[in-house]
Amino acid sequence: MTLTLKSGAVVKRALALGACVLGGLIAHETSAARADETCNSPFMSGLIKGQEHYLHVWTLGEKGVGDESDKLVTIDVIPGSATYGKVIHTLSVGGRGEAHHMGFTDDRKYLWAGRLDDSKIFIFDVGSDPAKPALVKTIDNLAETTGYVGPHTFYALPGRMLVQALSNKKDHGGVTGLITYNNAGDLVATTPMPVGDGGDGYGYDIAINPGQNRMLTSSFTGWTNYMMDAAQLMQDSAAMKNFGGTMVLWDLKAMTPVKIFSVPGAPLEIRWALKPGANWAITASALTSKLYLIREDGDGQWRAKPVADVGDASKIPLPVDISISADASSLWVNTFMDGTARLFDLSDPEAPKQVYAKKIGAQVNMVSQSWDGKRVYFTSSLLANWDKKGADNEQFLKGYSWDGKELKEAFVVDFHKEGLGRAHHMKFTARAQKAELP
């Protein structure tokens, strides 16, 4: 059914309201956000494509480093600021529970952050004063109330937070589910990952295309594996079989699987092309070192297919985080083992081509770029027991400028020297508006 919006009623209302509804456009912002990455939920209202002011890093406490506690670290990234590139705030949450990923609520005022070991979820107020986040709530009963553990991805829906877990309470394997909370932190629903029709029941990331009513999820591994020492895991052939090899296309409204794709080798982060009219998403498979394209073909069928190698797969470079440009023309891909950031040209998403590479450090995991693509930030930690050992266990946040040709280092925060820990997920905020609800 197609409905045509009436405009006649606008005139009627104008006559009723007089000056109330007259005038041209007021281009005011519909949210307090002033800076966005390219990987946030599309349900976050009113993306603003400006300069980020603060970078928040969800940081794993590390034995022998500072207070040894997981913490939210805030760095000033305002150009010209006296404290540019410096830590301006830290908020320790107590203990070490494998701090991992974060996500904003739809109004961007709160940042949810999860721990993969003890499954605690911390909700930080970043709206009141983004330079000084405050912990306002801790959810510590995820396993008891849902049966799932390892809250990984936090993805905003209107008034809700959709959480992808990695594992389950019963056997700590990879079969898991999705959890929906409302923004107050009350449990709304649980949704198991599909185990029939080729589904392995595993989960990792979430990415939604609202216009299509479609959601994609990917798959990783369970608690037993992600908490195991990496070298021990690699030698355990039975454990190495317990990695996800699927992606799921969902009917978002019904929260039911539509199609299950075979994507071997633990497909991790998923990014939809944000370009208007584009109808595809991309992911990287960690263990098989490939970029996979998920696309609706001309016949109306969704398919997932490998479209590029990331480095030399035989050396297991381990592609981890990816970051797509706002116009879907390029993709940053980090490979953990060689500490390298690679840029792929996505002009033809069916055949991405690596066009640039730069070694960031001995190890590198997360990458976040500004909306305009001119600033790119990297952090080092993958998982506490998977990070490299000894001198290679570099822990940092590095900020770069990108002019389309070269990454130029702008600042480095050494998370060991600063007594912070292992630097993992990053999120941007900006100064809040002064006038809020009375």
Place this chain on the structure above:
Amino acid sequence: MIRRKEAKDGRARFAAPVAAALLALAPLAPPQAAEHGAAATNLPAPGTYVLQKIQRVPDATLLDEAAAPVKISAYTRGAVTALGFFYGHCADPTGCPVAWSVFEAAREAARRDPLLASRLRLVFVSLDPARDTPSTLRLLKSNENGDDGHAPWSFLTGASEREVTPLLRAMGQDVAYEIDDSGRRSGAINHMLKVFLIDPDGWVREIYSTAFLTPESLLNDARTLARAFPNASSRLVEP
């Protein structure tokens, strides 16, 4: 950016000739589709899915168009209700105009749909009680409602901003008042467009933001709730 001139007293003027003249000078831009706001496709058939119980609608005392105090529960119980927050001065093309147009289109379709005609209710609550007075609401109500009583559209406001604030907080309706260079409010209220679909028991079952607020998605979900609540009725019960 074009700034709208406010009336000196900050209130609406209802002289039609003046309004018409101003309209000619500065026509209101038609609502625009949101960046991601293409009509949602691939929606499951009504009644084949279950909408989650997201949150309860808190109670609050508001004013109706007759300036009588009313409980919001009187407008959010018993029917399938689409509730949105608005303010009359809003001209953000991704804000209130989108909600107006979606409500108008949805209401027009619902009036002709036996499943929804007597079960769907539309409610707009003002974010701007100082300017959206009961007299303004009366005009809006008469403009937006037909004579058949089908899919009625009610307009509510508060006695003051402070009266509405707890409701906004509880519903998760984000609001910020724009400040001009002199430090005073400009009159613009920055808010994230949200429309709440509420079941007859007072549970919010869906929340729409600009990313997917379309008449089709709203009607699809309203039909799903109407099937689940066959006894729903949009008639207001007198207290």
